[in-house]
Amino acid sequence: MAKLNLLLLLVLVVCALGLVTSQDKSRKAFSDLEREQERSRALDVEYGRLQLEASTWGLHSRVQRIAAGTLGMRVPDPRRVRVVRVDAGPAAAAARPGPQLQAHAGAAEGRERR
Secondary structure (H helix, E strand, O other), rough: HHHHHHHHHHHHHHHHHHHHHHHHHHHHHHHHHHHHHHHHHHHHHHHHHHHHHHHHHHHHHHHHHHHHHHHOOOOOOHHHOOOOOOOOOOOHHOOOOOOHHHHHHHHHHHHHHH
C-alpha cells in the first residue's frame, strides 16, 4: 500500500508540473499575441499616414508648383504641341511603320550594304 501511495504521489507531482508548465507557456503565448496585435495596430496607423503622405506628394498642384518653381518648367506653346493619333494597337503600328521606323529601317539597310 505504501508503494501505491508513493506511485500515486509521483504521478500527482508529474501532472502538477505538467499543468504549471502548460499554463506558463499559455501565458507567454498570450502575451506574445497581445504584443504582436499592438504592433499590427501601430503598423496600420503608420500605413494610413504613409498613404496620406503619398497622396499629398502626388497632388497635381504640388507637382505643378515644383515643376514651375524648382525645375523651371512651363506649359508649351499650343502651336508647338502635336497630337499623335494611335491606331488599333501594336499590330497596326507594326504593319504600317511611321516615318521614324522607316528612317530606321533605311539606316539598317544602308549598314547591311556596306
